[in-house]
Amino acid sequence: MKIGAIGIRTKMIVGDAATWYLVKKYVDRKVGGGIEDVPEELKKYVRVLDSWVDVTEDLESISNKVDKVDGKGLSTEDYTTAEKSKVANMPLNTNAELGFKVDKVDGKGLSTEDYTTAEKSKVANMPLNTNAELGFKVDKVAGSSLVPDTEIDKLAEYPEFENLEFSHANLTDKNSEAAFQHVNTTVTKETLDEADKVALYDSVTGKVVLTHKSNLETDLTTVNQEITNLQNEVSLLDAVQSAKIKDIENVLSTANLNQSAQLSVSGVSPISLPKNAANGGMSVKLEGLTEDVGGVITHFEPTGRVRSVGKNGLNPTALYLTAPELRSNGLVKDEIRKGANGYELVKRVGVGTLGGEIINQANILEGFVTLNAGILGTTITTTGPGGGRRKAPFLDTSKWYKITLNYTADANWEIRAFATQPLIGLAPGLTAGTNVNLVAFIQSSDGGIYFRNAYSGRVITINSMSIKEVSTQDVIAIGSTFSEFGSNIHYDLATPTIAPISYGGILNSAENGTVYHEPIIADAGVYDTKMDILLTDYPIATIEEIIKHENGVDTYLDVSTAVIAGDGLSFTHPDLADGDLVLFTYAFDKESTNGNITASFYDSNVVKIDTITGKAYKITDVVTNGVLTRTLTEV
Amino acid sequence: MNEIYIKILAERAEQDRTLLAKLPEEVRTEVEKYIEDVKQTDTDNEQIL
Numbered sequence: 095m096k097i098g099a100i101g102i103r104t105k106m107i108v109g110d111a112a113t114w115y116l117v118k119k120y121v122d123r124k125v126g127g128g129i130e131d132v133p134e135e136l137k138k139y140v141r142v143l144d145s146w147v148d149v150t151e152d153l154e155s156i157s158n159k160v161d162k163v164d165g166k167g168l169s170t171e172d173y174t175t176a177e178k179s180k181v182a183n184m185p186l187n188t189n190a191e192l193g194f195k196v197d198k199v200d201g202k203g204l205s206t207e208d209y210t211t212a213e214k215s216k217v218a219n220m221p222l223n224t225n226a227e228l229g230f231k232v233d234k235v236a237g238s239s240l241v242p243d244t245e246i247d248k249l250a251e252y253p254e255f256e257n258l259e260f261s262h263a264n265l266t267d268k269n270s271e272a273a274f275q276h277v278n279t280t281v282t283k284e285t286l287d288e289a290d291k292v293a294l295y296d297s298v299t300g301k302v303v304l305t306h307k308s309n310l311e312t313d314l315t316t317v318n319q320e321i322t323n324l325q326n327e328v329s330l331l332d333a334v335q336s337a338k339i340k341d342i343e344n345v346l347s348t349a350n351l352n353q354s355a356q357l358s359v360s361g362v363s364p365i366s367l368p369k370n371a372a373n374g375g376m377s378v379k380l381e382g383l384t385e386d387v388g389g390v391i392t393h394f395e396p397t398g399r400v401r402s403v404g405k406n407g408l409n410p411t412a413l414y415l416t417a418p419e420l421r422s423n424g425l426v427k428d429e430i431r432k433g434a435n436g437y438e439l440v441k442r443v444g445v446g447t448l449g450g451e452i453i454n455q456a457n458i459l460e461g462f463v464t465l466n467a468g469i470l471g472t473t474i475t476t477t478g479p480g481g482g483r484r485k486a487p488f489l490d491t492s493k494w495y496k497i498t499l500n501y502t503a504d505a506n507w508e509i510r511a512f513a514t515q516p517l518i519g520l521a522p523g524l525t526a527g528t529n530v531n532l533v534a535f536i537q538s539s540d541g542g543i544y545f546r547n548a549y550s551g552r553v554i555t556i557n558s559m560s561i562k563e564v565s566t567q568d569v570i571a572i573g574s575t576f577s578e579f580g581s582n583i584h585y586d587l588a589t590p591t592i593a594p595i596s597y598g599g600i601l602n603s604a605e606n607g608t609v610y611h612e613p614i615i616a617d618a619g620v621y622d623t624k625m626d627i628l629l630t631d632y633p634i635a636t637i638e639e640i641i642k643h644e645n646g647v648d649t650y651l652d653v654s655t656a657v658i659a660g661d662g663l664s665f666t667h668p669d670l671a672d673g674d675l676v677l678f679t680y681a682f683d684k685e686s687t688n689g690n691i692t693a694s695f696y697d698s699n700v701v702k703i704d705t706i707t708g709k710a711y712k713i714t715d716v717v718t719n720g721v722l723t724r725t726l727t728e729v
Numbered sequence: 730m731n732e733i734y735i736k737i738l739a740e741r742a743e744q745d746r747t748l749l750a751k752l753p754e755e756v757r758t759e760v761e762k763y764i765e766d767v768k769q770t771d772t773d774n775e776q777i778l
Contacts, residue, residue, distance in 0.1 A: 414733050435770075596740070598733035618734040619741055620751040628741055643730060646755060675753060677734045 355701045355712055355729035360692040364610035367402075367603055372696035374703035374710055376402060376603035378413065380611070381690040382420025382428035382443065384579055391579045393419035394689030396430050397632060399599075399614040399679075402693075405606035413437075414616045416596040416629065420689055421445065423577040423584035427690075430595060437597040442590045446568030446576075446583040448496060452489065452561040473555045474545065489538035489561065494569045496562045496583070499532040503554035508546045509536070529557065535569050603695035611691060613682050614638060621674040624664040633662025635683040640667060643675040701729055730756060739763045 185191045221227045232240075294305055350357055350370075359365055383394045400413045417439050420428040426442040489495060499509075507524040524532065545554060564572075564583065576585035598616070601609075617628050627634060637658065640651040656667045662682075670676060696703065701710040714725040738760045742748045749757050 412733075596736075598736040600732070616731075616733045616737060618737045620748060628737060643753070643756070645753070648730075673751065675756060677730070 350697050350700060353697075353700050355696060355710060356694050357697045358692055358694045360690060362688045363612075363691050364608050365691055365693060367605070367607040367609065367693065367695060369606055370697050370699045371603040371605055371607060372698035372701060372703050372710070373604055374602060374696045374701075375708055376601045376609075376693055376695040377432040378601060378609065378694070379432070379692040380415075380420060380430040381692070382422045383687040383689040384421045384423070384443075384577075384584060385687045386579065387685065387687065390685065391582065392685045392687050393421045395613065395684050395686035396420050396611075396689070397615065397629070398612055398682075399616070400601060400609065400611050400691070402601050402603060402609045403607055404604040405608075407608075409602075409604060411600055411602040413599040413601045414597060416615075421584055423575060423586060425575045426586040433592070435594065437595055439593050439595050440590050441593070442587055444568075444571050444585045444587045446564060446572065446585060448578065448581055448583050449563030452495070452563065473553050475551065475553045490563075491538060494535055494537050494564050494566055496533070496535050496560075496564045496578075498558075498560040499530075500557040500559075501530055501532070501554055502528045502557060503530070504552055506547050506549055506552060507554050509534075524554075535564065535572065603693065605698070609691065609693045613684065613686070614679055615682060616677075616679045618675070618677045621670045621676050622672055624659070624666045625670070625676050625678070626664045627662075627680070630663055632682040632684065634658050634665060634680045635662065636681045637665060638679040638681060640670075641677040642670060643677055648677070696729075730759065735759050735763050739767070 294310075357368070357370070359367060378400050380394070380396045380400075385392055396415050396417045396419075398415065400415065401410055402412075403410045415430060415437065417430055420430065421443040422428070423443050428443050429440045430437055431440060432438075497509075501524065503524055503526055505526045507526070509524060524530070545556075547554070568583065568585075571587070572583070572585040576583050578584075603609075615627075615629060615632055619625060619628065637653045637656050640653055640656060642649045642651060651667055651669050655669070656665045658665045696710045701712050703710055710729050711726045712729050714727060716723045716725065735756075738748070738752065738756065742760060742764065749760065752760060
């Protein structure tokens with residue numbers, strides 16, 4: 095027992111709780127009973143053992159326990175992994191999901207057709223027993239309708255339809271027997287029953303006749319064909335009439351009611367000559383035209399060639415001109431015409447120079463008495479008795495200015511220079527009105543111009559104002575009409591100037607010919623390593639023709655092998671040598687407007703052209719006492 | 730030769746008197762005649778004026 099106790103003690107010292115538990119069991123089995131039966135020397139060990147056993151049992155018991163949760167207890171079923179997987183695959187709220195399902199009913203299934211609200215509404219509007227309701231209806235027949243018995247009874251009153259005869263006159267009176275008493279045409283039931291029959295009313299006889307539809311179709315085809323033929327005839331007639339009208343227009347356009355020897359046609363190049371243009375001498379007149387071409391002030395460049403050709407472009411004749419630009423000012427035009435001594439320049443347009451715009455937008459008018467402020471676009475009012483004035487102080491003393499105004503004013507306004515009021519093209523008094531335009535020349539005598547009104551309370555609004563300086567010389571030359579082109583002012587000269595120009599060549603008119611102006615210059619010279627041009631203001635753009643004149647023979651050279659100098663003032667050619675006489679024509683490139691050309695020619699209906707001299711003669715026949723006298727008069 | 734070329738050669742000859750000597754004889758004759766005609770016309774016009 096002592097040895098065992100030592101062993102137990104040793105175990106107690108080094109063992110674990112399980113060992114202690116075994117010792118306790120051993121002691122219990124050996125000793126039996128309670129602590130009272132244990133020898134005294136072992137009691138303390140037994141007590142230790144008991145405390146250890148209690149602790150061990152408590153620990154063992156605790157390890158087999160789970161925390162208590164209110165409302166939960168141990169399950170009698172084992173919750174397996176498979177079941178847990180099933181739970182994971184279930185919806186969050188199975189009952190809710192089931193609420194969205196319908197109970198299965200034997201013999202029923204899902205419908206392949208969607209039963210819509212609209213259909214449901216239709217069903218709601220159906221009778222309770224549709225078949226029964228249909229039983230109360232009659233089948234519909236096209237063209238038939240239900241007729242009240244009273245109307246059917248009336249039918250019995252009508253005569254038999256067989257062998258009816260009726261006229262159109264009473265067809266509208268459907269309820270009248272009279273409709274059937276105007277017998278003209280026999281219409282039987284059988285004939286009406288025949289297919290494709292139509293009834294026609296003959297407006298001449300007043301009868302209704304039956305005919306087969308095919309007859310009408312044939313008639314319609316015939317009518318259509320006749321209409322087409324008629325349209326073709328009308329078109330042809332129109333063409334013929336148009337040609338005749340054109341001929342008449344041509345005749346009228348060249349009508350020479352006074353039987354003048356010469357006629358004229360005018361227009362921009364090219365111009366056409368009439369049929370009665372004689373094959374004889376012709377002269378031309380060129381008129382100036384000034385235009386703003388893309389911001390560049392451009393005039394008519396007359397230098398070049400006026401060419402006249404026959405109706406097939408044959409028998410060309412040409413007139414070469416060298417002259418300054420021809421200008422216009424909206425009213426008058428410079429012109430080149432054939433005078434008594436040949437072609438001459440008639441200058442009608444004077445050219446002045448305008449200074450830049452002189453406008454102080456901030457305050458176009460400043461100054462002194464009895465006027466409120468005056469700036470562009472605002473109203474100036476005379477505030478004091480006796481009126482007032484306002485000056486434009488930014489003008490130099492004694493210089494001339496062109497002033498362009500747009501104003502709205504009441505009566506008695508004046509624009510003037512302070513002292514001498516030297517106005518050109520402008521009366522001192524301004525015309526009263528709204529948006530009045532005014533252009534005038536004015537000399538600023540003391541550094542300003544004035545708007546003045548002698549009455550109080552008068553108003554004027556300067557809507558726009560342009561002031562440009564102009565030379566005294568130009569002001570003196572400027573007449574009543576002028577136009578502004580860029581920095582230039584074009585005015586009509588009080589006295590046109592006439593000066594001869596350089597020209598050469600002969601122009602002939604031709605029946606139905608064409609006259610046109612082109613920038614082609616003729617030139618000639620002696621070759622000296624190169625061929626210089628005469629008119630250096632008109633450099634070569636392209637060469638039209640090169641002729642080597644040798645021993646009285648003209649040899650035309652290939653222009654494609656000519657080399658034009660970079661400045662266009664000369665060219666070389668491999669077939670030319672120093673000392674060769676060269677005749678050539680070339681085109682130049684210079685901006686020009688298309689001025690007017692007037693061609694004057696002889697009327698072949700009035701004059702005859704001498705086939706040798708080219709002179710024109712008018713033939714006059716006079717019969718005296720039965721004797722014909724024919725007289726030739728040169729025209 | 731076309732009259733226009735005679736006129737042009739006459740204008741050139743007015744600027745360069747050596748040109749006439751470079752021209753073929755028949756052309757020179759025409760140009761000289763043209764120059765004389767122009768001078769005569771100018772003289773006639775002056776007398777009229």
